[in-house]
Amino acid sequence: MMEAYDNAILEIVEEISGVHSKDILDLDLYLHDYMPPNYFGKNEEFISAPRIDNLHSCFHLVEALLLKESNDPKLSGINMVCLFDNEEIGSMTYAGARS
Numbered sequence: 001m002m003e004a005y006d007n008a009i010l011e012i013v014e015e016i017s018g019v020h021s022k023d024i025l026d027l028d029l030y031l032h033d034y035m036p037p038n039y040f041g042k043n044e045e046f047i048s049a050p051r052i053d054n055l056h057s058c059f060h061l062v063e064a065l066l067l068k069e070s071n072d073p074k075l076s077g078i079n080m081v082c083l084f085d086n087e088e089i090g091s092m093t094y095a096g097a098r099s
Contacts, residue, residue, distance in 0.1 A: 030055075058083050 009029070010021040037049030061081045068079060 007021075010024065013019070013024065013027060014021045037047055040046050040048055058081075061083075065079055065081050
């Protein structure tokens with residue numbers, strides 16, 4: 001399985017984790033932009049923040065659902081979060097938002 005990965009990637013993982021690459025069975029690699037967020041627009045009314053993405057929002061939606069503690073009758077009922085596994089590559093794909 002690990003033959004699919006470039007040796008350079010495995011060397012980096014080995015160096016950072018301290019785990020010998022021969023002991024790694026598989027891995028998931030997440031890359032993200034390190035650019036800081038910034039404001040834009042005529043009056044700087046918009047924010048562009050590359051790390052405010054689906055992973056971030058999904059985590060906090062599920063966290064809020066799990067931590068909900070309220071006896072308020074207005075908040076009773078069915079609490080639900082819908083998460084789609086490939087929303088970022090298109091709603092029309094087999095598991096996108098329109099599936």
